[in-house]
Amino acid sequence: TVGVARTGFTRTGTFTTDNALLNRLQRNLEWAEQNNLVQKPTDTPSREKNGWTGDAMASSESESLTWDVNAVLTNYLRHFPDTQISTGQLPMFVPVAKGGYGYDRTPGWNATWKAVPAWDSAYFVIPRELHAYYGNSSLFAELYDHQDTLLTYYETLFTTENDYKFEASLGAYSGAEPPGSNAVISLAFYIHFCDYMEKVGHRIGRTERAAHYAQLARTLRKAFIANYWDASKGYFTQGSISSENAMAIAFDLVPGSDLDPGDPRHLAGTKTLEENKKALAKLLADRIVAADQHIQNDMYGSRYEFNILSEYGYTDIALKAVTQTGVPGYVHQIAKGATSLWEQWTDRLSVDHHYRSNVATWFYQSLAGIRPTATAYETLRIRPYIPSAAVNSRVPTSVDDTDLSPATLDHVSASIDTVRGR
Numbered sequence: 197t198v199g200v201a202r203t204g205f206t207r208t209g210t211f212t213t214d215n216a217l218l219n220r221l222q223r224n225l226e227w228a229e230q231n232n233l234v235q236k237p238t239d240t241p242s243r244e245k246n247g248w249t250g251d252a253m254a255s256s257e258s259e260s261l262t263w264d265v266n267a268v269l270t271n272y273l274r275h276f277p278d279t280q281i282s283t284g285q286l287p288m289f290v291p292v293a294k295g296g297y298g299y300d301r302t303p304g305w306n307a308t309w310k311a312v313p314a315w316d317s318a319y320f321v322i323p324r325e326l327h328a329y330y331g332n333s334s335l336f337a338e339l340y341d342h343q344d345t346l347l348t349y350y351e352t353l354f355t356t357e358n359d360y361k362f363e364a365s366l367g368a369y370s371g372a373e374p375p376g377s378n379a380v381i382s383l384a385f386y387i388h389f390c391d392y393m394e395k396v397g398h399r400i401g402r403t404e405r406a407a408h409y410a411q412l413a414r415t416l417r418k419a420f421i422a423n424y425w426d427a428s429k430g431y432f433t434q435g436s437i438s439s440e441n442a443m444a445i446a447f448d449l450v451p452g453s454d455l456d457p458g459d460p461r462h463l464a465g466t467k468t469l470e471e472n473k474k475a476l477a478k479l480l481a482d483r484i485v486a487a488d489q490h491i492q493n494d495m496y497g498s499r500y501e502f503n504i505l506s507e508y509g510y511t512d513i514a515l516k517a518v519t520q521t522g523v524p525g526y527v528h529q530i531a532k533g534a535t536s537l538w539e540q541w542t543d544r545l546s547v548d549h550h551y552r553s554n555v556a557t558w559f560y561q562s563l564a565g566i567r568p569t570a571t572a573y574e575t576l577r578i579r580p581y582i583p584s585a586a587v588n589s590r591v592p593t594s595v596d597d598t599d600l601s602p603a604t605l606d607h608v609s610a611s612i613d614t615v616r617g618r
Contacts, residue, residue: 212609221555228536242546247291249288249290250314255551276319277342284345313364317496340405363377371439387413413460424440431479438480439497452469452472502518524541532595536549539551565581
């Protein structure tokens with residue numbers, strides 16, 4: 197028998213198919229998630245063991261479908277205020293002693309400087325997920341003032357003088373595409389955080405701060421479109437192309453000529469909002485096809501891309517990318533003997549990493565089609581996106597084993613034990 201040492205949490209989700217390769221990938225990602233949930237989400241159980249915040253956010257949603265991580269992630273987030281310094285700055289992994297590991301200008305890693313929005317995302321994304329999937333609203337009021345302090349610090353970094361362009365030390369990470377300027381992903385996340393602060397502020401009675409963030413989000417949305425929308429190409433540029441355009445759809449950043457002129461996304465001379473969204477989804481699909489069906493997106497964009505592809509009619513392309521041989525891809529790792537997931541598509545760094553497990557969200561929510569339509573599954577929708585393409589179905593024995601019995605995916609079985617039942 198094989199055991200795993202991890203924090204105690206129960207299994208809540210199951211996902212199986214008639215495709216042995218997908219089943220192996222599901223098994224590998226479950227091992228990666230379990231191995232890296234020991235009191236906190238770690239980046240590897242055998243090397244650093246640090247609670248990198250960006251890694252935690254990248255896979256938090258998929259973990260919430262397979263496991264009951266409500267308690268462990270709630271406990272993890274309660275460490276965040278303790279690690280902030282007086283300016284509001286948050287380190288890139290939690291928990292950590294204040295001023296440790298290069299943080300706040302101490303000896304260590306010199307990339308830990310100022311704000312890193314892509315990593316700070318865990319502070320805002322995970323509390324909303326815990327509410328969405330478990331009905332847990334306890335962190336909203338508990339964290340709000342601390343989050344407010346962090347974003348007040350952001351206002352000194354993203355300014356009218358620099359056109360709201362702030363180059364953090366890290367941004368799009370572990371993608372096949374060139375990352376470009378991380379100022380793009382940084383501003384996209386900043387807007388997403390402001391949307392959170394507006395909604396939560398109204399919920400907990402902090403109406404003044406909610407109004408502040410509503411107005412700030414309007415200003416930042418206008419800046420995002422002005423800075424990064426390429427009218428001649430019809431999509432966002434200057435950063436990691438797949439990532440920034442997937443997140444633009446997910447974060448409501450896409451412009452449209454049909455929007456009310458008072459909407460910060462209103463852009464005269466462009467297509468309608470829905471036409472632009474469809475064009476961006478096609479862009480995501482086209483970039484995969486152009487790369488011989490290989491995944492292009494980084495650890496953040498892929499968190500949203502798979503579901504977007506299915507929602508806009510590209511389930512076949514998503515499935516082909518997930519089952520494609522060669523680099524980059526999950527199958528290459530399996531062909532090299534991986535029993536979990538790796539930090540990079542090759543085995544250069546950690547070979548037990550969890551953030552690419554975010555594909556499991558697509559397994560549950562698009563292939564099986566199970567999604568909540570109200571908090572904690574009070575209402576839900578079951579709408580499977582059924583692929584028609586023949587894809588690799590056999591587990592490879594080596595990297596040279598590439599004829600993997602292509603077949604259509606004819607059966608998916610999934611269940612989720614929610615707080616309201618199975």
